[in-house]
Structure formats: C-alpha cells, structure tokens
Amino acid sequence: MNTTGVLTTPERRQAFVDRYEVPPPSPLDPELLKLLDLPDGLPEQLSIAEAAEVTGLTAHTLRYYERIGLIRVGRDGARYRSYDRLALARIVFITRLRLSDMPISTISHYLELVAQGEETAPQRLALMEEHRATIQRRLRELQAALAVTDYKITTYGGHAEP
C-alpha cells in the first residue's frame, strides 16, 4: 500500500471527458460514499495513475487486483484502463477492508456474494458481523500494545498522552 501517487496531466483527463459518453450517474449509496470519503470534483473517468493517486494504491496493485478478479475496469480507445466513480468507490471500499486485515480471499468471496444479488444478503451480513468482531478483537490487542508502549515511554522519561 503506497501513498505516493503519480500525477497525470489534466489534458488526458479532459480528453476522456470529451471523447466518451458520460455514463449515467453511479447508483452509489451517497451515505456509503461519504464514509469512503472520496475527494469530490473527480472527473468521470480516470487513468490508472490518477486512480492510484486517489486511492493511495500503486498502479501495480490496481493491475494486480484486476488480474485476480477483485475488480473489473473498462478500457478506453487505446486499451488503457479507465476508472469511473463506481470503480473508484469499490477500490476504496476494498482498501478499507484490506486495511482492517481482511484477507483478499474473503473480500473476493464477499464481492461474489454481492454479484449474486439480493438473496445473499444474509451471508454478507454474517460475513460482515464476523469481520466486525475481528476488528474489535484487533482494537483490543492494539490497546494492550499501546499500554506497554506507553509504559515504556513513561519509564524512559517521555510523557505519554492520557
């Protein structure tokens, strides 16, 4: 997971906007969108470098995610990858799950369930509830580690925050 993205010219971006149909507005839950806090004012279609910049992943990783079937990405006339808002949101969502240590295999499984439609909601619910429990366990572990760390800091003469 990188943080240093590569900027691309606004020219290429504008080229896409000019050249292609604007797709219908994404059917994205606005509340979820807010949780994912994508920057606003994003162009309709982004190059892989821009998508990397926005998501904080590398272009390599984005290609890798596509290769293993985690995401699908459209192409432009030059067969270059072209990321729309929905793709971006999905990637950020995936990134959140990854940052909470959900294995890629589980994320894949979850996304398959989503693809299978509404009747898999119970399974998805169960999966997410289990993941929440995992996160909460992890939070407790981190608190315990923070306690020893803070203890060490205070005994070394540092000043631990409350």
Added chain:
Amino acid sequence: MNTTGVLTTPERRQAFVDRYEVPPPSPLDPELLKLLDLPDGLPEQLSIAEAAEVTGLTAHTLRYYERIGLIRVGRDGARYRSYDRLALARIVFITRLRLSDMPISTISHYLELVAQGEETAPQRLALMEEHRATIQRRLRELQAALAVTDYKITTYGGHAEP
C-alpha cells in the same frame, strides 16, 4: 500465532524444580509484569511446551525466535530448553509488540539497545514514541474500517452497536 498449546506433565515441571537451583527472583518491574498479565503461580522453569501454552505461541515459533536471536533461553541437563519468568515476560512483551505489527527487525533493534545499557534510553524512547504513533494511526484505520463494516451491517438489517 497459535492459541492451542500442548500441555506437559506436571512431573517434568517438578523434576526441574527439584533438580536445579532456584534462580534469584527476577528483577522484573512489577508494574510491567502486571501489564503483561502473566498467569501467577507459574513454576520457576518451564518446558518449551509449557512456555508455548502460556504465551500463546507455538513451540516452533519459540525456537524460531531464539534462532534469530530475539531471545536467549537456558538449557536443562538433557539440553532441553528451560524458560524462566524473565524469559516468559520478555516473550510476552515481544508478543505484544508483534501483535501491534512492530516488525521483528525493529524489535531486535530495540532489544539490542536494551542490552547496550542505560545510555541508549533516548533512542529507545524515540523508538517507542514512533511506535505509539504507528499504533494510533492503525487504530484510526481500524475505526474507519469498522465504520464501513457497521454501515454494511445496518443496511443488511443487522444491528450495529453504538
């Protein structure tokens, strides 16, 4: 990191206690000991299986930690590893750092600083302060992931806790 340890007979444990000198009480900071919450009533010397049981690591991992120089462990008459309270406490301490994703290389470095004596306290302090920052960053990431997870749970009809 396992959780399923292997129990060993109390006979072997008693054998050690009978056969060898009881070492002087460990110079372990009682407050740190409390933070590490080792079970009390531990025998002076433990076999590797017992140490695994207590620490939640596997015997394999304990040997591995020793091989890479993270810990030093004494031997008994049969050249079997024998863990005393100090070793146990150190292992649990290491485990806390590992559970907070401190890389083994950093833990090694920290332990070398400790071995070098009091004059390295400033470096250790810096190291721990940096680690604290890392943990806190991680806590925030997890909270963000928890937020999306909870959002998914509520939209699937689950009931997220506040």
Added chain:
DNA sequence: CTTTGCCTTTGAGCGCACTCGAAGGCGTAC
C-alpha cells in the same frame, strides 16, 4: 528391552500480498 512422547538441530518450504521486469504499443512534442 521396546515403545512412547517430547525434545533437539538444521535446512527447506510456504502463503500472502504485493512488486518488479521485459518487451512492446499509443499519442503528443519537437
């Protein structure tokens, strides 16, 4: 005495999630 079970050392293997490299294509700039 043999079996059983836990222990020893050493080197090799594994799973995960990237990460990189080679070889080549597109399109704008000069």
Added chain:
DNA sequence: GTACGCCTTCGAGTGCGCTCAAAGGCAAAG
C-alpha cells in the same frame, strides 16, 4: 520522423513470518 512518457501483458521475484520435515536423543511407562 523520433523521442518521450505513460500505458499494456505476463511471468517471475521478493520479504516477511512463520511452519514443517528429517534424523536423532533422553527418559519414564509397560
């Protein structure tokens, strides 16, 4: 035209942290 920079695919390599296997030793149990 050709140079440049970003893009493509696909296979291979990397780093971390274990995890396992082989070959053999010790000692209590039957």
